[in-house]
Amino acid sequence: MTNVSGHLTEAQAQRLLEQSLDPDTDRGVEEHAAACAGCGALVESFRALDDALDGLTVPELPADFTSQVMARVDDIERASARERRWAFGIAAAVLLVAAASLAAAGATGLGNAVSTVSEQLDLAGRALRVGFGVLPGLLSALRLQLLLATTALSLPVLYGLSRLMPAARTESI
Ligand SMILES: [Zn+2]
Numbered sequence: 001m002t003n004v005s006g007h008l009t010e011a012q013a014q015r016l017l018e019q020s021l022d023p024d025t026d027r028g029v030e031e032h033a034a035a036c037a038g039c040g041a042l043v044e045s046f047r048a049l050d051d052a053l054d055g056l057t058v059p060e061l062p063a064d065f066t067s068q069v070m071a072r073v074d075d076i077e078r079a080s081a082r083e084r085r086w087a088f089g090i091a092a093a094v095l096l097v098a099a100a101s102l103a104a105a106g107a108t109g110l111g112n113a114v115s116t117v118s119e120q121l122d123l124a125g126r127a128l129r130v131g132f133g134v135l136p137g138l139l140s141a142l143r144l145q146l147l148l149a150t151t152a153l154s155l156p157v158l159y160g161l162s163r164l165m166p167a168a169r170t171e172s173i
Contacts, residue, residue, distance in 0.1 A: 008032060008039040010046075017046050080137045087134055090127040094120055 008016070012029050015021050021029055033039045062068070098120040 007036060008042060013039065013042045013046050016043055017050065080134065083130065083134050087127060087131040090130060094124045094127055
C-alpha cells in the first residue's frame with residue numbers, strides 16, 4: 001500500500017532502501033518504485049544522502065577536550081574578575097588621592113590644586129575606560145538577574161496600567 005496519491009511515502013522509500021519493507025503495509029512498494037520515475041528518484045535521493053552521510057568522518061576529539069574547555073572558561077572568568085577588581089581598586093585609589101590632594105591644596109595654593117585635580121580627572125577617565133571594558137562582560141554575566149529585575153519592575157507598572165485603562169474608559173463615557 002502506498003500513500004493517498006498512490007506514490008511512496010518518504011518512510012516507505014527509506015524502508016525500501018534499508019530493505020526493511022513491511023509485507024503487509026508496504027505491499028507493492030518495490031514494484032511501484034521500479035515503475036514510477038518520481039518515486040524511483042525519491043529512493044535514489046535517500047540513497048545519495050545515505051552515501052554522503054557515510055562518507056562523513058566525525059573528527060576525533062582529544063580525550064581531555066571537556067577539561068580543556070572548562071579550564072579556558074575558568075581562565076576567562078578569573079581574568080574578568082581580576083579586571084573588575086582592578087577597575088574598582090583604581091576608582092577607589094583615584095578618589096582617595098583626589099580627596100588627599102584637595103586637602104593638601106588648602107596649604108599649597110589654588111594653582112597646584114587645579115593641576116592636581118586635572119591629573120586626577122585623567123586617571124579617573126582611565127579607570128572609567130577600564131570599567132566600561134568590563135561592563136559588557138558584567139552585563140552578560142548578570143543578564144538573568146537584569147531580566148528578572150526588569151520583569152519585576154515592569155509588573156507593578158503593567159498592573160497600574162491595567163487598573164487605569166478601564167477607569168479612563170468609564171470616565172470618558
Ligand atoms: Zn510514484
